[in-house]
Structure formats: structure tokens, C-alpha cells
Amino acid sequence: AQRVTQPEKLLSVFKGAPVELKCNYSYSGSPELFWYVQYSRQRLQLLLRHISRESIKGFTADLNKGETSFHLKKPFAQEEDSAMYYCALVNNQGGKLIFGQGTELSVKP
Amino acid sequence: GAVVSQHPSWVICKSGTSVKIECRSLDFQATTMFWYRQFPKQSLMLMATSNEGSKATYEQGVEKDKFLINHASLTLSTLTVTSAHPEDSSFYICSARADLQETQYFGPGTRLLVL
Numbered sequence: 001a002q003r004v005t006q007p008e009k010l011l012s013v014f015k016g017a018p019v020e021l022k023c024n025y026s027y028s029g030s031p032e033l034f035w036y037v038q039y040s041r042q043r044l045q046l047l048l049r050h051i052s053r054e055s056i057k058g059f060t061a062d063l064n065k066g067e068t069s070f071h072l073k074k075p076f077a078q079e080e081d082s083a084m085y086y087c088a089l090v091n092n093q094g095g096k097l098i099f100g101q102g103t104e105l106s107v108k109p
Numbered sequence: 110g111a112v113v114s115q116h117p118s119w120v121i122c123k124s125g126t127s128v129k130i131e132c133r134s135l136d137f138q139a140t141t142m143f144w145y146r147q148f149p150k151q152s153l154m155l156m157a158t159s160n161e162g163s164k165a166t167y168e169q170g171v172e173k174d175k176f177l178i179n180h181a182s183l184t185l186s187t188l189t190v191t192s193a194h195p196e197d198s199s200f201y202i203c204s205a206r207a208d209l210q211e212t213q214y215f216g217p218g219t220r221l222l223v224l
Contacts, residue, residue, distance in 0.1 A: 036215075044153070044202065044215040086152060094166070095206070096143070097213060099152045 002027050002091050006100035013077050014108050021072040021103045023061075023087030031089045033070040034097070035061055038084040047085070048072070057081070077107045111137050113205045115216035122193055123224055130188045130219045132203030138183035139205035143213065144176070147200045159186050193223040 003026040013019050025031055035047040047056055050063045050070060061072045070087060087100040112135040122128050132142055141160050145153040157178050159165040165178035175197075177189040186205075190197050200220050204213040 043217040044204075046212055046214075049212070094158055095141070096155060096158060097204075098155075102150075102152045104150070 002089065002098055004087050004089055004098055004100035006085075006087055006103045008103045009101070010104045010106065012106045012108065015079055016076050019074050019077045019081070019105065019107075021085050021087075021105065023070045023072065023100055025068050025070065025087075025089050027068075027089055027091075029092060031063075033061075033063060034088045034090070035059070035070075035072050036086045036088060036099075038086065040083070044086070077105075079107045079109055081105060082107045111205075111207075111212075111214040113139075113203065113214045113216040115201075115203055115219050117219060118217060119220040119222075121222045121224065124194055125192055128190045128193055128221060130190075130201055130203075130221075132186045132188070132205065132216050134184045134205040134214070137205075137207050139186075140183065140208055141206045142180055142186040143204045143206075144178060144186075144188050145202045145204070147202055147218070149200075153202060156188075190221065193221070195223045197221065198223045 005024045033050045036044050037047045038044045048061050059074045063070050084102050084104050086102045088097045114133045116131045144156045147153050155168050156171045157165045157167045159178050159180040161180050161183050167173045180186040200218050202218045203216045206213045
């Protein structure tokens with residue numbers, strides 16, 4: 001079964017602290033993975049896709065096929081990073097996105 | 110960048126009426142559009158996939174007669190909630206994709222409240 005799991009519903013850190021949002025997946029074949037972010041009252045927007053290997057807004061994510069994980073990391077969290085973060089994979093049937101349950105990141109001053 | 114709009118942004122209707130929500134790709138041609146439903150503090154649940162010029166493919170458990178989807182052009186898809194009931198109240202989000210290799214771009218969502 002194709003599945004994305006984000007075990008933390010809420011992650012609260014202080015400004016300047018490192019942050020890691022966990023994502024594990026279940027997929028047969030080579031997955032294509034994404035992180036989407038949804039700021040308060042804004043639309044969902046793409047943050048990262050693993051094939052581009054970019055760093056956006058200081059966030060990085062590495063695909064670990066051995067652990068079937070795609071954790072999102074940032075060394076120093078900022079208050080403006082507070083948002084809902086969704087990990088997702090594209091399935092091999094029609095390119096549908098399968099989303100995790102989402103993690104709410106709260107960065108306190 | 111690619112922009113997707115939705116109209117209306119919010120709608121309140123009486124139980125039993127039908128509501129139409131539009132999803133437009135403003136600066137690209139979307140061969141595929143997706144419709145999602147999102148409950149408060151929860152993830153997006155895919156309802157259906159819509160390809161231009163063909164019938165939508167619905168996810169398991171989604172009533173196709175209840176949620177009518179039309180994708181008549183490469184820039185417009187519509188979702189009609191027929192005979193709406195209070196349990197249909199939700200946040201409906203569309204996304205659009207130019208082709209299979211491209212990223213999905215999301216609309217701002219439409220909040221539906223059925224009284």
C-alpha cells in the first residue's frame with residue numbers, strides 16, 4: 001500500500017532551535033517525494049521536492065530509502081516558519097499526490 | 110509562476126441546494142485537475158481526478174452523483190455539490206497540473222457551509 005506517515009501532529013520549538021519534521025513512506029518502486037507548506041489562511045504551496053535537492057527557506061530534506069524516510073530539517077527555526085507542513089508522494093497511477101496527516105510547526109519567540 | 114484560482118472563496122447555502130465551485134489555471138494549461146476536501150486541522154483528502162475532455166475518476170467512497178466534476182477546457186474545472194447537506198460543509202481545494210511530470214499547483218480553497 002502507498003502511504004505517507006507524519007507521526008507528529010504538533011511540533012513546538014523555540015526560535016533559533018533546530019527543527020526536524022518526520023515523514024515516513026510506504027511505496028513499491030522509486031518514490032517521488034515532496035514537502036508542502038500551508039501558512040495560516042494561505043494556500044498550500046510546494047516547499048521542496050526530493051529530485052531537485054534544493055534548499056528552500058533554509059529547509060532541506062534527504063530521501064533515505066533504507067529507512068523509507070524523507071524528514072524535513074532546518075538548523076535554526078524562525079517564527080515565520082510556523083505553519084502546517086505536509087509530506088506527500090506521487091503515486092504511479094495517474095500521478096496522484098498522497099498526503100501525510102500533516103504536522104503543525106509552532107515556533108515560539 | 111503558475112497560479113490557480115478558485116471561485117467563490119466561501120459560500121453559505123441552504124440544505125438541499127446545489128453549489129458550483131470553479132477552479133481555473135490562470136497562466137498555464139492544465140491537462141489534469143484534482144479536487145480535494147480538507148477538514149479543520151486535517152490533511153487533504155483526494156476526491157477525484159479530472160482530465161480535460163474526459164470523465165473524472167473518483168476516489169473510493171466519493172459519490173460521483175453527489176460531487177459532479179466537469180473539466181470542459183484546459184483552464185477550467187468545476188465541482189458541483191448537488192443537494193448539499195450540512196455534512197458536506199468543508200474546505201474544498203483544487204489543484205492543477207500541466208502534464209504528468211509537472212508539479213501540482215493549488216488553489217486557495219473554497220469554504221462551504223451548508224445550513
